[in-house]
Amino acid sequence: MKNSYQADKNGYYGEFGGAFVPEMLYPNIEKLKQEYIKIMQEVSFQKEFQQLLKDYVGRPSPLYYAKRLSEKYKTKIYLKREDLNHTGAHKINNTIGQILIAKRLGKKRIIAETGAGQHGVATATVCALTGIECIVYMGEIDIARQAPNVARMKMLGATVIPATSGSKTLKDATNEAIRDWINKPEDTFYIIGSVVGPHPYPDMVARFQSVISEEMKRQLKEKVGTENPNYIIACVGGGSNAAGAFFHYLENEKVKLIAVEAAGKGINSGESAATSLLGKEGVIHGSRTLLMQTNDGQITEPYSISAGLDYPGVGPQHAHLFKSGRAKFLNATDEEAMQAGLELCKLEGIIPAIESAHALAALDKIEFKKDDIVVVNLSGRGDKDLDTYISYFNY
Amino acid sequence: MNRINQKLQKNDKLLSIYFTAGYPNLNDTSSIIKNLESSGVDMIEIGLPFSDPLADGPTIQQSSSQALKNGMTTEILFSQLKNIRKNVNIPLLIMGYFNPIMQYGVEDFCIKCAEVGIDGLIIPDLPVDVYHKKYQEIFKKYSLVNVFLITPQTSEERIRFIDSISQGFIYMVSSASTTGAQNSFGESQKNYFEKIAKMNLRSPQIIGFGISNKETFKLATQYAKGAIIGSAFVKFLNKNSVGNIKNFINSIC
Numbered sequence: 250m251k252n253s254y255q256a257d258k259n260g261y262y263g264e265f266g267g268a269f270v271p272e273m274l275y276p277n278i279e280k281l282k283q284e285y286i287k288i289m290q291e292v293s294f295q296k297e298f299q300q301l302l303k304d305y306v307g308r309p310s311p312l313y314y315a316k317r318l319s320e321k322y323k324t325k326i327y328l329k330r331e332d333l334n335h336t337g338a339h340k341i342n343n344t345i346g347q348i349l350i351a352k353r354l355g356k357k358r359i360i361a362e363t364g365a366g367q368h369g370v371a372t373a374t375v376c377a378l379t380g381i382e383c384i385v386y387m388g389e390i391d392i393a394r395q396a397p398n399v400a401r402m403k404m405l406g407a408t409v410i411p412a413t414s415g416s417k418t419l420k421d422a423t424n425e426a427i428r429d430w431i432n433k434p435e436d437t438f439y440i441i442g443s444v445v446g447p448h449p450y451p452d453m454v455a456r457f458q459s460v461i462s463e464e465m466k467r468q469l470k471e472k473v474g475t476e477n478p479n480y481i482i483a484c485v486g487g488g489s490n491a492a493g494a495f496f497h498y499l500e501n502e503k504v505k506l507i508a509v510e511a512a513g514k515g516i517n518s519g520e521s522a523a524t525s526l527l528g529k530e531g532v533i534h535g536s537r538t539l540l541m542q543t544n545d546g547q548i549t550e551p552y553s554i555s556a557g558l559d560y561p562g563v564g565p566q567h568a569h570l571f572k573s574g575r576a577k578f579l580n581a582t583d584e585e586a587m588q589a590g591l592e593l594c595k596l597e598g599i600i601p602a603i604e605s606a607h608a609l610a611a612l613d614k615i616e617f618k619k620d621d622i623v624v625v626n627l628s629g630r631g632d633k634d635l636d637t638y639i640s641y642f643n644y
Numbered sequence: 645m646n647r648i649n650q651k652l653q654k655n656d657k658l659l660s661i662y663f664t665a666g667y668p669n670l671n672d673t674s675s676i677i678k679n680l681e682s683s684g685v686d687m688i689e690i691g692l693p694f695s696d697p698l699a700d701g702p703t704i705q706q707s708s709s710q711a712l713k714n715g716m717t718t719e720i721l722f723s724q725l726k727n728i729r730k731n732v733n734i735p736l737l738i739m740g741y742f743n744p745i746m747q748y749g750v751e752d753f754c755i756k757c758a759e760v761g762i763d764g765l766i767i768p769d770l771p772v773d774v775y776h777k778k779y780q781e782i783f784k785k786y787s788l789v790n791v792f793l794i795t796p797q798t799s800e801e802r803i804r805f806i807d808s809i810s811q812g813f814i815y816m817v818s819s820a821s822t823t824g825a826q827n828s829f830g831e832s833q834k835n836y837f838e839k840i841a842k843m844n845l846r847s848p849q850i851i852g853f854g855i856s857n858k859e860t861f862k863l864a865t866q867y868a869k870g871a872i873i874g875s876a877f878v879k880f881l882n883k884n885s886v887g888n889i890k891n892f893i894n895s896i897c
């Protein structure tokens with residue numbers, strides 16, 4: 250069956266997905282659902298999008314053969330260098346796409362949620378680029394622990410509003426952004442930062458991130474003579490970098506897809522963010538998916554050393570990939586990720602984002618063959634995480 | 645006939661009150677309901693608290709998180725409502741988000757509602773089409789009325805569709821907003837109320853969101869069958885004892 254892992258016309262991936270939004274948001278979501286594919290297929294849209302990805306973001310991002318890392322794990326490891334993108338992560342692929350959609354829908358005001366601040370920075374960046382007002386919601390606790398990104402957003406002209414409700418982190422910032430949208434539905438566009446939220450967001454964000462696997466195919470063909478690696482490994486917070494890295498390989502079952510979640514202090518420690526293992530089916534932020542919750546259906550607060558993986562849910566496509574077995578879900582603890590991050594510094598001279606370090610930590614958990622081709626999606630660079638690295642390793 | 649439909653047939657200018665179950669104290673639920681009925685309220689919406697109430701403003705967010713801190717759960721709410729029909733005759737609805745209901749099991753939840761004498765449900769994040777395709781039969785089996793929301797942005801076509809599948813009343817959200825008290829309504833709201841009144845829908849409408857005092861209640865009930873007060877009442881409970889609920893109701897109508 251073709252396309253069985255992609256969204257159907259109502260945004261369902263198997264039993265997951267859909268648009269569980271209050272009536273106040275129905276007109277906006279419905280309009281976007283009607284328009285997004287049409288807009289994305291317009292020649293003028295594609296031209297503008299591709300041009301910006303090339304000249305502004307710096308794409309294509311290199312596919313780098315990591316020789317010393319390959320020696321260590323006795324296989325062939327390639328890194329997809331999303332860390333070299335403008336603003337330092339894959340997040341910009343999506344915000345460029347969404348701002349161009351917002352412009353075509355005639356919206357005058359952009360809102361976004363952010364956890365670590367990476368998506369907030371990527372959104373503030375494209376708003377500066379297009380001259381559109383930008384409001385970023387960020388949990389009060391995250392504002393305190395991600396000061397440099399808060400400053401970046403402000404320098405880029407965005408207004409950062411603290412989310413003071415609930416647990417004061419990413420899920421609450423998302424709630425506040427949704428509430429803002431309910432209050433100003435007509436002039437505002439909500440740029441969501443991952444493959445989460447009501448349909449059509451998960452599909453739209455995955456399409457914008459699909460440039461990652463599109464380039465990967467071409468680059469592998471050129472370097473090793475085949476488009477298809479044996480493994481693709483990516484970390485999963487909401488799941489957007491993984492969705493982009495998997496996109497063009499979903500129907501090719503020979504390519505093993507590995508999603509790595511944050512285990513925090515350990516799966517059974519009570520301080521974890523491994524949603525596929527700890528979550529149950531439910532509805533979060535307008536999507537039916539797997540989420541961490543109490544028996545009574547109250548959403549619980551996840552934990553990870555990496556703020557970008559600290560989300561209690563996972564995108565509906567990933568819930569489906571997990572349940573169907575198409576992707577294998579592994580997890581890495583704080584300690585494993587930090588060591589894997591440091592290892593990449595020492596072996597390859599690359600300081601990875603701690604999110605991406607979770608993907609690297611999976612290298613130690615899989616038995617590779619000598620000739621396997623393994624692509625790790627290096628979703629971001631570690632500059633934003635220096636404080637965490639410094640205090641963790643006492644540099 | 646369901647108590648909601650009976651009420652809608654008999655009275656005009658209905659006053660419906662929302663409160664969050666488990667707030668201010670875990671076990672206030674039945675005394676709040678009894679005091680509301682004896683103060684002359686026509687209908688009650690019992691809020692099942694949720695950790696992430698997307699459609700609510702600060703007042704109800706705060707009451708929900710306090711209720712959860714107090715230990716409120718779905719099971720406890722049903723046990724508090726177990727004997728409520730021994731004393732209370734007005735329609736009772738539960739207003740809650742879909743996730744806790746889904747975790748309880750939609751059919752089990754409906755069975756419990758029927759058992760304790762709940763007449764209807766308002767689930768803001770359960771979309772009309774999902775309800776219509778997936779849950780309508782279950783709700784009907786237990787004689788539960790599901791109430792849908794419309795807003796100033798809802799298209800006429802969609803209002804007609806919602807009207808065609810509503811069994812009780814239509815919940816008319818007064819403006820594009822989350823819940824929260826407003827002191828007065830502007831021209832655009834009046835125009836919207838008038839437009840809906842002129843549509844001659846088969847389901848009566850009750851206006852909610854932003855009703856807070858005599859003035860807003862009076863205006864809303866000029867156009868609609870009734871009005872719902874939520875945040876303003878929750879705020880009142882923050883400062884006043886349950887025994888004084890009569891004072892609040894008397895200040896409205």
Ligand SMILES: Cc1ncc(COP(=O)(O)O)c(C=O)c1O
Pocket residue numbers: 338339340364365366367368442443444484485486487488489490491556557558602604605628629630
């Ligand atoms: C570098 C990096 N990787 C990964 C993530 C996780 O998000 P997603 O799972 O949507 O790719 C983030 C989120 O902030 C990030 O900054």
